[in-house]
Amino acid sequence: MTDVEPIPLAQLTTLRTGGIPERMIDAHTTEELVTALREVWAEGSPVLVLGGGSNLFVGDEPYDGTVVRVLTTGIERVPSARDGFVRLRVQAGHDWDALVAYAVDEGLAGIEAMSGIPGTVGAAPVQNIGAYGQEIVQTLAEVELIDEFTGEISTVPAAELGLGFRTSVLKHHYGSVPGRSAVILTVTLELESVGQEERPVVGEQLRTALGLEPAASVSLAWVRDHVLATRRRKGMVLDADDPDTYSAGSFFQNAIVSASFARTLPPECPRWPMTPDLDPVLVIPLSAYEGYVPPPASRESDVKVSAAWLIEHSGLRKGFKLPRSRAALSTKHALALTNRAQASAAELAQLARFIQGRVQSEFGLILQPEPVLVGVEL
Numbered sequence: 001m002t003d004v005e006p007i008p009l010a011q012l013t014t015l016r017t018g019g020i021p022e023r024m025i026d027a028h029t030t031e032e033l034v035t036a037l038r039e040v041w042a043e044g045s046p047v048l049v050l051g052g053g054s055n056l057f058v059g060d061e062p063y064d065g066t067v068v069r070v071l072t073t074g075i076e077r078v079p080s081a082r083d084g085f086v087r088l089r090v091q092a093g094h095d096w097d098a099l100v101a102y103a104v105d106e107g108l109a110g111i112e113a114m115s116g117i118p119g120t121v122g123a124a125p126v127q128n129i130g131a132y133g134q135e136i137v138q139t140l141a142e143v144e145l146i147d148e149f150t151g152e153i154s155t156v157p158a159a160e161l162g163l164g165f166r167t168s169v170l171k172h173h174y175g176s177v178p179g180r181s182a183v184i185l186t187v188t189l190e191l192e193s194v195g196q197e198e199r200p201v202v203g204e205q206l207r208t209a210l211g212l213e214p215a216a217s218v219s220l221a222w223v224r225d226h227v228l229a230t231r232r233r234k235g236m237v238l239d240a241d242d243p244d245t246y247s248a249g250s251f252f253q254n255a256i257v258s259a260s261f262a263r264t265l266p267p268e269c270p271r272w273p274m275t276p277d278l279d280p281v282l283v284i285p286l287s288a289y290e291g292y293v294p295p296p297a298s299r300e301s302d303v304k305v306s307a308a309w310l311i312e313h314s315g316l317r318k319g320f321k322l323p324r325s326r327a328a329l330s331t332k333h334a335l336a337l338t339n340r341a342q343a344s345a346a347e348l349a350q351l352a353r354f355i356q357g358r359v360q361s362e363f364g365l366i367l368q369p370e371p372v373l374v375g376v377e378l
């Protein structure tokens with residue numbers, strides 16, 4: 001574990017905001033990470049665990065606590081009980097996209113549609129990262145984590161992480177604390193070994209994004225290349241030469257609303273059901289059956305609606321900025337707030353609040369931020 005000279009978090013976050021922390025520790029091995037966490041947790045001062053800084057919106061004031069940077073790397077193959085599948089155990093600080101590139105080179109399928117997502121492997125389950133219909137929940141077997149309250153290290157199956165749409169029990173949502181305060185040390189994925197052969201692409205969302213017919217066959221490498229190209233066009237691959245990528249990706253989450261509320265929105269607003277509309281199965285114990293089956297209660301699925309559409313149709317076009325502000329919507333993607341030229345967190349927060357206000361007065365719902373907010377409020 002190495003104490004390093006603290007530097008402004010603006011240099012370590014992709015939205016390029018954040019003051020200088022009181023203390024900064026670089027952890028290059030799991031042992032260093034565990035030692036650092038146990039030490040700072042015991043002190044009781046605030047701790048910010050930092051991966052790639054690509055899902056953080058940090059305030060301008062100095063951070064009154066310790067930043068622990070997760071810099072562990074490494075991929076290890078471990079046996080899988082399933083025929084035709086391979087398990088990869090990956091250190092938390094490993095670069096996510098480097099892992100995807102490795103998997104594609106090895107002919108392992110299941111994460112190729114998530115090519116180009118910035119950040120570390122350890123942060124990926126925190127918000128159940130996803131793109132084009134693929135999410136880490138689909139391939140995550142287990143994580144090894146250290147618990148803040150017990151200091152214990154344990155292996156936790158994916159099913160116990162509460163992985164949902166851009167959430168998990170580990171995510172510090174704006175306005176609420178995580179369900180479980182713990183730090184991921186390693187991530188184990190179970191990927192299908194398919195080789196370099198061309199094969200049909202699973203998932204309509206991915207096929208549509210890549211312009212593929214259902215019967216079309218392509219290789220994993222083809223999918224990766226085309227996903228990267230598509231993301232670049234939207235400013236969704238980090239690029240020091242492209243200010244549209246000085247962001248935290250999507251700043252607002254697609255909104256999840258009830259089916260009845262969704263009907264109040266204009267029909268053109270893109271929407272997707274959260275769960276299939278299944279007929280509920282009613283079980284009546286024979287001893288309680290009195291010859292009468294009650295009519296099924298209506299159970300309409302919640303609906304996910306496009307936050308980008310709501311923003312653009314509240315009159316805020318791509319590239320929008322407030323007068324004299326250095327924060328602006330990306331010129332390529334209405335969901336990304338970007339830092340054009342050393343904007344302060346206050347300027348970005350002002351833009352975010354303005355957008356929330358416009359969408360609320362136009363459509364009656366408050367968009368929620370996707371990044372984790374530290375020392376800043378909306």
Ligand SMILES: Cc1cc2nc3c(=O)[nH]c(=O)nc-3n(C[C@H](O)[C@H](O)[C@H](O)COP(=O)(O)OP(=O)(O)OC[C@H]3O[C@@H](n4cnc5c(N)ncnc54)[C@H](O)[C@@H]3O)c2cc1C
Pocket residue numbers: 014048049050051052053054055056070092117118119120121122123124126127128129130131170172182183184185235236237238245247248249250372
């Ligand atoms: C241009 C761009 C495009 C993006 N596109 C997508 C996308 O398509 N899909 C998507 O889902 N996301 C996307 N994101 C968001 C982001 O890349 C992901 O959320 C990513 O997983 C964050 O990783 P990180 O290492 O940068 O996390 P950080 O920003 O460093 O941290 C995020 C949160 O996770 C916590 N954390 C970090 N490491 C650990 C750990 N080991 N254990 C426990 N908690 C930890 C931090 O404390 C913090 O609360 C995008 C971001 C950018 C900038």
